[in-house]
Amino acid sequence: MLTQEKTTQLAPETALQTMSGAEMTLRALLAEGVDTVFGYPGGAIIPIYDALYDFQQELNHVLVRHEQGGIHAAQGYARASGKVGVVFATSGPGATNLVTGLADAQIDSTPLVCITGQVFAHLLGTDAFQETDIINITTPVTKWNFQVTEASQLPEALAKAFYIARSGRPGPVLIDITKNAQLQKHDFAEYKPCNHIRSYRPAPIVRPEYVAQAAELINQARRPFVLWGQGVTLGKAEAEFRAFVEKSGIPAAWTILGAGALPTEHPLNVGMLGMHGNYGPNVLTNECDVLIAIGMRFDDRVTGRLDKYAKQAQVIHLDIDPTEIDKNVAATVPVWGDCKETLPMLTELIEAKTHPEWRQRFEQYQAEEVAAVIQDELFPTSDELTMGEVIQQLNELTHGEAIVVTDVGQHQMVACRYAKFNHARSNITSGGLGTMGFALPAAIGAKFGRPDRPVVAIIGDGGIQMTIQELGTIMQTGVEVKIIILNNQFLGMVRQWQELFHERRYSFVNIASPDYVTVASGYSIAGKRVSERGELKSSLQEMLQHPGSFLLEVMVTRENNIFPMVPQGCSVSEIRLR
Structure with missing residues (x-):
């Protein structure tokens, strides 16, 4: 049974309306602020598409040419707009065609709500035409999924889906709706958005003592280095991040998904991390004395060999997802919480500095990279x-x-x-x-x-x-x-x-x-x-x-190689220019 708490209470005069599960689904989308849906119709989701016929002025449906195209389009929509992307697909092959996009969205923390049609509830488990157990298939690649078999379950399930998809560390959610649940009539009143689930903690409690410890390490550092990822953007903390970097005077490098949180031309932006990142940020990771990771997960393309990664540094890790802290790189100081909240706390406690000699090291390595690689490439x-x-x-x-x-x-x-x-x-x-x-x-x-x-x-x-x-x-x-x-x-x-x-x-x-x-x-x-x-x-x-x-x-030239490059199995300081 779904549980949902702290939702808006219905006014006594709110009138009940009897409508199909399909119409309830579309009204829920509108209540959640959805304006665009990507999808491809099929037999098991026909009732929702039939209801959509009457909602064309309110919901823009984009007919893609393949369900994988639909979920990637929803990802692009979500990543560009900051909203939840929505995609429709039918059962069986339609639903399984979403799996690659779900896995992509899960690992890249993209908020999606995927709505799939399913065979009639009485046919579940019978190997009916286009029946696939999409719940078990997608459990490893979704933040949450749920199968709706009765129309009465729909409003609560959809409210929970949007809340889970967008809150905390975002991710994809899949709601599988049997055909009978789409067709059934049920009483529907005002839609109740979800803003709390008792068993779900999207944002961990911030511990000020850890923020203070992090500030002390930063204030004592002679060669501090900031690594930032997409968490800055997902937390809408670009302004807070810039304030922290500018007050601290610390050079900052980005993961591939973090690009843009600090403008490329900002003087403290020293480039991209990782296997094909810039020369200086990779080499100097193994020379810094304090490494401040903000909204990034230390994946293998950034770290190279973990047993040779930043072993000399004390590590401060700010992340909203506690499971990412200590997962790959041990943190000296963990700072749990949304960086929009934790960064201002940290900025208030740090001393204003410029680190001119340390920043010059990055400039020197950048000059080497320009001479060896960038000049010929550009x-x-x-x-x-x-x-x-x-x-x-x-x-x-x-x-x-x-x-x-x-x-x-x-x-x-x-x-x-x-x-x-x-x-x-x-x-x-x-x-x-x-x-x-x-x-x-x-x-x-x-x-x-x-x-x-x-x-x-x-x-x-x-x-x-x-x-x-x-x-x-x-x-x-x-x-x-x-x-x-x-x-x-x-x-x-x-x-x-x-x-x-x-x-x-x-x-x-x-x-x-x-x-x-x-x-x-x-x-x-x-x-x-x-x-x-x-x-x-x-x-x-x-x-x-x-x-x-x-x-x-x-x-373009056929056999041009991309350098710098950290060969697989090597340390980031073993990055090659040729």
């Missing part, structure tokens, strides 16, 4: 175009104001490192799961979530072919997304590993592509192909100025 002398110079030209034209949505691979690392971000929620990528095919549908969702901002999808020639059918969603909706395909005719990241660690045994990484411009034109989307440097900037300008979606295919 301003090459060879005839072939590089991925880096495409991003550099894009920066000059967008001035850091665009939402950049990347797929997974070499282009992802290049875009995340070189793109300029002036605002939070500007870098949307599949971080923890690394899902190829993510970018195109996520960019569609991002544009629906933030129609006021330009959205640019940067995709490799491998990833685009995984969800290219979502060009049909662009065609039907008219949504404006700028698509850049960086085509090196390889599955580039795998090829790089095969070159560096497997003696150039290029096993099944050569990938042929269709004529993308012709494919785009078949979907009534303008497009262009460019391979000459002299045409690059004007082609990017044409793409950005075009009224509507535009696909730009850029032919």
